[in-house]
Amino acid sequence: MLGRLTFEAFLHEPSQNFAVLMMTLSGLAILGWITYLRKWKYLWDEWFTSVDPKRIGIMYIVVALLMFMKGFADALMMRLQQAFASGDVSGILSAGHFQEVFSAHGTTMIFFVGMGVVFGLMNLIVPLQIGARDVAFPFLNTVGFWLFAGAANLTVISLAIGHFSTAGWLAYAPLSGLEYNPGEGVDYWIWMVQIAGVGSTLSGINFLVTILKMRCPGMTFMKMPIFVWSALCSMVLVVFAFPILTATLVMLTMDRYLGMHFFTAGGGGNPMLYINLIWAWGHPEVYILILPAFGIFSEVVPTFSEKRLFGYTSMVWALILIAFLSFIVWLHHFFTMGASPLVNAFFAVMTMLIAIPTGVKIFNWLFTKFRGRVHFTSPMLWFFAFVLNFSVGGMTGILLSSPPVDFQVHNSLFLIAHFHGMVIGGLLFGFFAGFTYWFPKFTGFFLDEQLNRYAFWCWLTGFLLAFMPLYMLGFMGATRRLDHYEAATGWQPLFVIVAIGAVLILIGALIQFFGLFWSIRNRKKLWAGSDPWNGRTLEWAIPSPPPIYNFAIVPTVDQLDPLWAMKRGQLNLFNQPYEDIHLPKNTPIGLMIGFLSMTFGFAMTWHIYWLALLSFLAIIACIVIRCSGKDEHAIIPAAEVKKMEAAYKS
Amino acid sequence: MSDSLTIHHTREPFPDTSVPDPHQDIFSKTTLGFWMYLMTDCLVFATLFVTYAVLRHNTFGGPDSRTLLELPTAFIETLILLTSSLTSGLGLLAAKRSHRTALLGWFALTFVLGASFVAIEMHEFTQFVHAGHSWTRSAFLSSFFTLVGTHGAHVTSGLIWMCIMMGQVFFHGITVANFRRLVLFNMFWHFLDVVWIFIFTYVYLIGVL
Numbered sequence: 001m002l003g004r005l006t007f008e009a010f011l012h013e014p015s016q017n018f019a020v021l022m023m024t025l026s027g028l029a030i031l032g033w034i035t036y037l038r039k040w041k042y043l044w045d046e047w048f049t050s051v052d053p054k055r056i057g058i059m060y061i062v063v064a065l066l067m068f069m070k071g072f073a074d075a076l077m078m079r080l081q082q083a084f085a086s087g088d089v090s091g092i093l094s095a096g097h098f099q100e101v102f103s104a105h106g107t108t109m110i111f112f113v114g115m116g117v118v119f120g121l122m123n124l125i126v127p128l129q130i131g132a133r134d135v136a137f138p139f140l141n142t143v144g145f146w147l148f149a150g151a152a153n154l155t156v157i158s159l160a161i162g163h164f165s166t167a168g169w170l171a172y173a174p175l176s177g178l179e180y181n182p183g184e185g186v187d188y189w190i191w192m193v194q195i196a197g198v199g200s201t202l203s204g205i206n207f208l209v210t211i212l213k214m215r216c217p218g219m220t221f222m223k224m225p226i227f228v229w230s231a232l233c234s235m236v237l238v239v240f241a242f243p244i245l246t247a248t249l250v251m252l253t254m255d256r257y258l259g260m261h262f263f264t265a266g267g268g269g270n271p272m273l274y275i276n277l278i279w280a281w282g283h284p285e286v287y288i289l290i291l292p293a294f295g296i297f298s299e300v301v302p303t304f305s306e307k308r309l310f311g312y313t314s315m316v317w318a319l320i321l322i323a324f325l326s327f328i329v330w331l332h333h334f335f336t337m338g339a340s341p342l343v344n345a346f347f348a349v350m351t352m353l354i355a356i357p358t359g360v361k362i363f364n365w366l367f368t369k370f371r372g373r374v375h376f377t378s379p380m381l382w383f384f385a386f387v388l389n390f391s392v393g394g395m396t397g398i399l400l401s402s403p404p405v406d407f408q409v410h411n412s413l414f415l416i417a418h419f420h421g422m423v424i425g426g427l428l429f430g431f432f433a434g435f436t437y438w439f440p441k442f443t444g445f446f447l448d449e450q451l452n453r454y455a456f457w458c459w460l461t462g463f464l465l466a467f468m469p470l471y472m473l474g475f476m477g478a479t480r481r482l483d484h485y486e487a488a489t490g491w492q493p494l495f496v497i498v499a500i501g502a503v504l505i506l507i508g509a510l511i512q513f514f515g516l517f518w519s520i521r522n523r524k525k526l527w528a529g530s531d532p533w534n535g536r537t538l539e540w541a542i543p544s545p546p547p548i549y550n551f552a553i554v555p556t557v558d559q560l561d562p563l564w565a566m567k568r569g570q571l572n573l574f575n576q577p578y579e580d581i582h583l584p585k586n587t588p589i590g591l592m593i594g595f596l597s598m599t600f601g602f603a604m605t606w607h608i609y610w611l612a613l614l615s616f617l618a619i620i621a622c623i624v625i626r627c628s629g630k631d632e633h634a635i636i637p638a639a640e641v642k643k644m645e646a647a648y649k650s
Numbered sequence: 651m652s653d654s655l656t657i658h659h660t661r662e663p664f665p666d667t668s669v670p671d672p673h674q675d676i677f678s679k680t681t682l683g684f685w686m687y688l689m690t691d692c693l694v695f696a697t698l699f700v701t702y703a704v705l706r707h708n709t710f711g712g713p714d715s716r717t718l719l720e721l722p723t724a725f726i727e728t729l730i731l732l733t734s735s736l737t738s739g740l741g742l743l744a745a746k747r748s749h750r751t752a753l754l755g756w757f758a759l760t761f762v763l764g765a766s767f768v769a770i771e772m773h774e775f776t777q778f779v780h781a782g783h784s785w786t787r788s789a790f791l792s793s794f795f796t797l798v799g800t801h802g803a804h805v806t807s808g809l810i811w812m813c814i815m816m817g818q819v820f821f822h823g824i825t826v827a828n829f830r831r832l833v834l835f836n837m838f839w840h841f842l843d844v845v846w847i848f849i850f851t852y853v854y855l856i857g858v859l
Contacts, residue, residue, distance in 0.1 A: 140683075205683050213682060240693065247698055261710070268788045624814055
């Protein structure tokens with residue numbers, strides 16, 4: 001009846017039991033609070049069933065921030081373990097639990113935090129920047145989000161019921177095969193990644209069509225804001241890369257569930273094939289995450305330098321080139337596999353080539369500031385920190401791209417320091433800059449600037465303390481995923497510094513969460529108006545927060561930075577009459593599909609086949625029901641739109 | 651597609667752009683989106699093909715493609731599937747002329763052809779398994795069953811889709827939305843043909859000859 005699910009699945013180590021208890025209690029507290037405030041109907045009508053990309057974007061970011069707490073708790077546990085577990089001290093975590101923690105940390109941060117903030121910001125910004133009222137497929141958008149949320153929930157469930165994978169965030173074969181990992185952990189991993197991945201593919205298609213088809217009149221490709229360009233390139237990568245992940249996971253599933261021999265050590269299987277396939281997706285994936293961050297900085301820097309972006313065309317081509325090159329460098333993740341020198345040399349050269357377009361971008365941002373009027377707001381502070389960390393991380397990346405060097409530091413903490421420099425210093429700092437920059441657009445008020453600055457300095461010093469010593473440790477021979485090391489190595493002082501850095505980052509993150517609540521509390525004092533930063537692009541031309549239809553009149557543009565042109569009187573953006581606006585109606589089916597996917601993944605993990613079949617059939621039924629209905633739209637008549645606009649203006 | 655802006659902002663007589671808002675040009679958006687979905691699916695198949703290419707000689711003492719596969723069966727399957735593409739295309743032409751009965755007839759024929767394709771494939775698979783050549787035997791057989799089976803699963807889901815669509819056409823007639831779905835279905839069905847031609851060539855022809 002319950003497959004392999006037994007009472008033992010609920011038994012864990014004391015530390016994990018405590019975490020599960022706290023999680024359950026805080027979850028219940030939140031549910032109780034919502035019930036007490038009688039907000040369920042509001043949440044259901046306005047958020048859970050919403051097909052408005054602005055709402056979906058905010059929900060993406062909320063889920064991503066919640067998952068960030070979980071992923072960050074994992075990171076803290078690892079760093080504290082390593083600070084103490086030297087010589088005779090065994091530390092707070094057992095070796096097995098430590099493996100679960102590092103697997104969960106990577107999976108959570110990449111799939112649920114990284115992808116969450118990327119899709120969240122794109123949902124918020126892309127339709128506004130291209131002058132559209134919606135995305136191309138609003139229903140697909142909710143399905144994509146709820147698949148993402150369902151998969152994220154499955155991660156949280158795995159904390160309480162059973163164990164998470166111990167095979168690392170990419171579940172390398174043959175370690176992830178049935179022979180070496182017979183438990184439920186890898187199955188949890190497979191299903192959460194598979195569900196989230198399918199959601200990402202659907203959202204990728206959606207945004208690609210949105211950008212290709214729904215730009216406002218006059219916005220040709222070379223007049224698109226750079227953030228939209230970065231989203232376009234990133235989504236092209238999603239559409240090209242995620243199917244590879246899907247197919248690879250299907251094959252791993254077949255190995256584990258049907259006893260096939262794709263990646264097994266015996267039976268003629270080829271484990272290195274798995275490593276190749278997973279990185280053929282995995283390398284583009286890191287560019288999927290970083291390209292939107294480039295886009296964000298390309299919006300932030302010109303606005304706060306009061307100057308047009310330097311070298312727009314070269315910026316666009318750099319994005320395209322990076323997107324292209326990202327597909328022919330995957331082998332640099334395993335130079336040590338033993339491919340011929342010629343093969344390694346090809347991938348090394350391709351990897352080094354990426355430094356050129358990336359360097360072009362860095363210089364373009366710097367030249368944008370040159371002789372501009374630079375405002376030292378917190379988004380710009382994140383930008384400065386980004387340039388520092390990203391350049392250091394990029395240059396160590398170039399070191400790693402050389403096979404002889406890579407043979408020395410492969411799988412060492414040097415590598416960890418490198419890619420955290422890219423992901424934290426690049427994506428996360430970019431997200432913070434974008435979050436601060438666009439926050440007033442969607443709420444109407446600023447984030448508290450002073451608290452932002454405190455958080456920034458904690459993050460920056462914390463980051464440097466937490467990751468610079470890792471470069472040294474890597475050179476000293478410390479490998480990744482160490483739960484214990486000998487005292488004679490002399491690494492402990494550096495690991496202690498690293499742990500202090502992690503705690504500083506924690507303080508920074510806490511200040512940010514506090515700042516969010518503080519700003520919401522004091523929103524009247526922090527009121528921003530529709531265009532607080534002297535914006536250049538279309539999103540600042542409409543009220544903040546934007547009306548449900550975004551643009552009462554679809555704008556017409558003829559150049560880059562159309563809002564600046566309008567402010568100078570060179571362009572009349574809204575030269576059309578008011579018209580009836582069609583908006584899609586809310587639907588709960590996206591939520592239902594997400595929930596059913598979660599139960600499907602859970603049932604498959606525990607081999608509860610009747611539940612899996614039931615969930616699968618229910619998903620099909622949901623899709624059929626949705627497709628059998630008429631295209632559901634609500635109409636806001638032109639007169640109503642005019643009235644609403646007048647209310648916004650006054 | 652020449653210029654997305656003109657398609658999107660002029661009121662071309664597409665079936666459902668009679669609504670005043672140009673953002674409601676569902677037809678061109680949906681066909682483009684579906685085309686992209688097909689390309690992602692194409693990449694799934696590409697990955698499976700690559701895997702098959704890497705693993706096809708890893709027979710681990712079991713049968714290889716030369717001793718296992720039979721060309722005549724695969725050839726008959728090919729003929730059936732290609733014919734079904736023709737009939738589904740004729741069905742779409744009937745829909746364009748608003749001939750509901752002809753449309754349903756062509757689609758019924760397509761369904762029969764598709765179902766017999768799946769039946770032959772199932773028969774082939776069962777034979778292999780009964781002879782002791784199941785997917786657990788070797789990496790070659792794992793990749794064979796997965797590649798060909800994934801295509802078969804696509805055809806099966808196409809059959810289910812066809813049933814639902816015939817029901818929709820039967821009850822609601824050839825509405826704007828139904829016509830759009832017929833177009834998408836045809837794209838899907840032809841795409842499966844293309845994939846099958848690659849499977850026939852690479853797995854069967856090259857595997858046997």
